[in-house]
Amino acid sequence: MSEVVLEQPPKAIPLETPEELNLLTPRQLAWRRFKRHRLALISGVILVIMYLVAGFAEFFAPYVTTSRNVSAINAPPMDVRFFEHDGTFHIRPFVYGYDLHINEHTWAREYTENPEKIYPLRFFARGETYELWNLFEGDIHLFIAENEEGEGYIHFLGTDQLGRDVFSRVIYGGRISLSIGMLGIGLTLFLGVLFGGFAGYLGGWVDRIVQRMIEVLQSLPTLPLWMALTAALPAHWSSLRIYFGVTIILSLFGWTALARQVRGRFLALRNEDFVIAARLIGSGQNRIIFKHMMPSFLSHTITTATLAVPGVILGETALSFLGIGIRPPIVSWGVLMEQAQNYQVISMTPWILYPGLFVVIAVMAFNVLGDGLRDAADPYNMGGQ
Amino acid sequence: MLHYVIKRLGTMVLTLAFISVIVFVVIQLPPGDIVTSTLERMEASGMQASDEYVQNLRARYNLDKPLYLQYLNWIFNFVQGDLGYSYIYSKPVNELVWERLGYTLLITISAVIFTWVVAVPFGIYSAVRQYSIGDYFVTVVALVGLATPNFLLALLVMFFAWEWFGISIGGLYSMEFRDQSFSIPKLFDLLSRLWIPGSVVGMGGTAVTMRILRANLLDELNKPYVVTARAKGVKPIKLIFKYPLRIAINPFISTLGLLLPTLISGEAIVSMVLNLPTTGRMLLQALLAQDMYLAGSFLMLLAILTVVGMLISDLVLAWSDPRIRYE
Amino acid sequence: MMTDNILEIRNLGVRFQTDTGVTNALNDVNFDVPRGKVTAIVGESGSGKSVTANCIMRLLQPPGKIVSGSIQFNPSRTEPFDIVAIRDRDPRIYELHGGLISMVFQEPMTALSPVHRVGNQVSEAILCHRDVSKEGAMAEARDMLRRVGIPNIDTRIEMYPFEFSGGMRQRVVIAMALVCNPEVLICDEPTTALDVTIQAEILTLIKDLQAELSNSIIFITHDIGIVAQIADYVVVMYQGRVLEIGTVRQVLKDPLHPYTKGLLAAIPGNVPKNVRLSTIATAVGDADITTPFPLKSVGDGRLVSLP
């Protein structure tokens, strides 16, 4: 779906002479073309960081998803400081604790900073115990906030209506949203290559049927169908099963673009000189497919797959936002925004929309990365015009 | 041309037949049906249903027949305009869906218009001024627009309209018109508010369309026929509009077909956030309550909307590109 | 005062700067185009023939850039000017394009817009340069199309280019180029993409039209046979340089530069029956053809790049 083409102007000369360029292998050339897309490279780095943080959520998040701070319900984000209000400098960053007031007119809770309560940040410190991947117990967190008396809290991005730390939940939510992207793409790849490959390689009526299928699926408005399918997931299923169910549903309609491309490649390759040559010297079918045809479109396939991840992430987010996707206690970015159904809630606690920011960043990064990969994968794109 | 139209109509009917099967399967998927959920409710309130009552109920919804007969029955009635009976609203589906579908269509069309009005000039600009600051700016905005979930955009628009201007943009009509019957001022009120859901729904599509147009145009700009036209003395502005744009617009028209499923999906969720009386919310309710006829009708009608839209875009394409028309 | 050269190209240098490096496509190119005559530019692929033509038309696209030199244009209808020196937005450029100088391109298949009717595309050339009504322009276009030998004008004029054969398309392109009666017509390998019989027809057509309209023609080709048929003067190019200039007779009968000699030796039919045809490279042998010696006059108006 995402057809954004991101280009960079051709950089000025200081490259090699054409002779030197000829000495590079195709892979080196592709890497070189990719590096020209500095934005794509940055996106790749951002994604690696996001996946790392999500993978080790237990360590990076100061709290676990269910832990509640009852003295901070719907509390706003805190500023991390080096200077006290009176100007005193601390080498160790700190946050101010909250002071709770009840607004006399609206009876709403209002939090202000209490300059008396100074909670310094402690890195690699012991905090809440957790089970990393449900396997290893631990209690070391990247950072927590605690004063000498052992009290303190930190809510970087505020808290929700139960007093749960939004920042921690965003990290845990990332684990689900990002992994659904990856898992979904695994399935999409499988279906796309399977159907596209059969259609392209066998041709004939198989091809016609697959093409009709693709056409039908592409002319369906996906969200209503996703809604119908996820709503059909049994209510008594565990969150984990729902998670896999949603993933499958999301990939069920996503493989068409990939299949189209794989089919096209196969059709083109069937008549490509080097494949015909391979056939003439008597290479067997499987050998032709795997040795000669696969590598030449693997790069394109990976690119298309990368560009399909955003669709899955956005789909999950939308479904969970509607309350028919991922179900608590598992959290995803969509689940986190489920509370934000109307503007009264948003205008009182706008920070519960922060998960959305991470959706945007992740999706953007995938799109830009995909564009960079696409350019790199194109062997005819030799720089220049 | 006529030959082409007939061929295209044929494939459309075939596609719709496929879709109707998919829709039927989808709405049959959830375990249980209307009767079992009715019985559950009766049991919960302490009533016992007699076997005979159950039989009657099953017969009433055709549930005693084999699946393929149920399907044929459903689709046969559907084609004749009988969409069945909604169980949660206790009304014929016909009385429920049409107005909502009309609003969906209205919002989708305004989203298409928004998409084009924004995407065409910016797409041209960023192709002709490739690598300029403006091109980069447009590109970044497009990237962000593409990455923002529709509903988040709707929430943000709603939030900022409230915070900054103190206006509530939920609903299709302003407060003073909500309870009035239809009138010309009410129509104007509707039109003046329509661009908000239209632009929110159209945002992602606009980004895609703009980039496609830019890429197409860049492709065309250096084609020999453009150079030929330049060489015979056509001035720059006219050159771009008459030649490359004319051709770049063709694949662009066909993206309208690809855009429609996205727009209709977006409309479903945006209308829930903005509280618009369109298909989204009712479809969700119907799905959750397993109101088969209502949900099935919505799904089928939305699919028809998409497929007919794609047909129109194909016909426009054929009309605009002689190479297709003459095939 | 009017000189008898319609174009005088002096020290023309063009450079392409891309990601993969810098190419000097033209170095110090010097030649004249005599008025009312056919000047052929010959040279192998990549020698800079098209780049030269694009410079004359001011059609050079980035990353190409003119880095030096001048192209003095002496039209009979307007004041002379230097094509290189005028600014991009100078109105004279639009007059130049199609009005004073026209171009026929190599690929008739892609040189016409696929979505506009033939009549529209030809008459547009007139509308760009003269203040006539659409109907008037269409009538003139019809006239021109008849002159280049398109049959059934009334139906053809309403058709799209993809309904035409390659030869017919090239005729349309020629009609489009000549419809404003330009002073110079540049033909960039107009027959390369066509098959042999059509080639001959198109060549005859160009020759006849030239005799009729007496405009100056720059004919770009790598086919010496065509040069012998059509040209009065020859410019031999190699790697962005001019190696030899002279009349057809002089150059073909008595080539002075080793490269030209090689070029001629590599033509089938130029050697006795049983002798093996040589490649340009073997015919050139050890002679130094890469050092850029400046052109020097060797009498009879001939110029050659030799030490």
Ligand SMILES: Nc1ncnc2c1ncn2[C@@H]1O[C@H](COP(=O)(O)OP(=O)(O)OP(=O)(O)O)[C@@H](O)[C@H]1O
């Ligand atoms: N767009 C471009 N980008 C980079 N280099 C170019 C470009 N166009 C031309 N060149 C360079 O200019 C040189 C001359 O090209 P030109 O097209 O004039 O050759 P030619 O003599 O017309 O050849 P042919 O007979 O193949 O048409 C080429 O060798 C190439 O290096």
Ligand SMILES: [Mg+2]
């Ligand atoms: Mg050329």
